[in-house]
């Protein structure tokens with residue numbers, strides 16, 4: 062039985078992982094009571110007793126936890142941003158490219174992909190690697206997230222009625238996910254990324270608007286590229302060009318539809334002339350964007366069914 066310790070188990074991401082793993086016969090969850098969650102002494106003990114540690118902490122605390130691990134057999138899945146472009150860590154996005162699962166399985170240091178980054182890279186990497194979008198393209202990404210993406214602090218603001226129904230943020234245009242988006246999608250130019258948050262707990266949309274003149278191919282070729290790239294994936298569903306059945310009330314694409322799932326949808330749309338496109342990824346920021354992908358990475362590490370606790 063694998064011993065798993067979730068450091069940060071009482072936070073938003075950690076709690077959801079703990080709930081999903083509870084009751085698994087192949088896993089023993091090592092746990093600290095709420096009042097000991099910040100105790101260095103108790104965390105150190107469990108960090109070294111576990112076969113796999115899942116870090117659901119702010120970046121600085123995640124770095125501290127890694128520094129406390131002396132057991133060479135302890136594997137780490139870090140849900141924070143701290144190690145996502147670190148060459149000593151494997152990027153924990155199973156669907157990134159062929160062979161990524163093998164890299165995850167062979168590693169003891171896995172950096173779980175960020176929520177907006179999951180969506181952005183899922184859109185960008187296939188079309189850059191297949192030459193449909195030049196790697197030096199100057200692109201824009203627009204995102205909207207449920208408020209759980211801001212952790213306990215933002216949840217408290219929104220649920221106490223002091224938050225906004227909808228707001229843009231990160232107007233300094235240097236959101237923390239940009240380095241990993243650029244590195245793992247293969248973009249040579251830093252994108253302009255405009256995230257926003259709405260008054261709903263979970264759900265996420267990321268849109269990549271494009272002019273056909275930026276592409277080496279048609280909208281149909283883009284859709285075909287996604288269909289073949291993700292053909293064998295259980296959790297990434299590439300939809301046909303201009304899919305209408307995901308739209309509600311005559312044309313709205315809701316952000317929340319995939320909440321509580323580990324599914325990511327890739328949805329390409331184009332105007333009638335084919336001159337303008339918008340490529341959209343939809344997921345649960347806390348699911349495939351955080352706790353779901355952490356569990357998927359854990360399942361890959363343990364060599365069990367990749368969908369265990371996720372369906």
Ligand SMILES: NC(=O)C1=CN([C@@H]2O[C@H](COP(=O)(O)OP(=O)(O)OC[C@H]3O[C@@H](n4cnc5c(N)ncnc54)[C@H](OP(=O)(O)O)[C@@H]3O)[C@@H](O)[C@H]2O)C=CC1
Nearest residue numbers: 069071072073074099117118122140141209210212213351
């Ligand atoms: N929420 C999301 O959608 C996503 C989150 N992530 C990442 O996951 C990580 C956790 O985020 P999230 O769950 O949202 O955050 P929360 O703020 O909800 O939870 C963080 C938890 O970590 C605890 N903690 C904070 N500092 C320390 C410390 N020094 N030692 C021990 N425990 C500590 C907190 O305790 P206390 O209550 O005392 O503050 C809290 O229980 C972050 O790095 C975040 O970027 C990744 C993808 C998406």
Ligand SMILES: CC(=O)N[C@@H](CCC(=O)OP(=O)(O)O)C(=O)O
Nearest residue numbers: 141142174175176206210211258
């Ligand atoms: C709504 C909101 O505030 N979202 C967070 C992203 C969620 C998160 O913490 O993501 P990672 O840990 O994957 O980096 C933000 O934009 O910073």
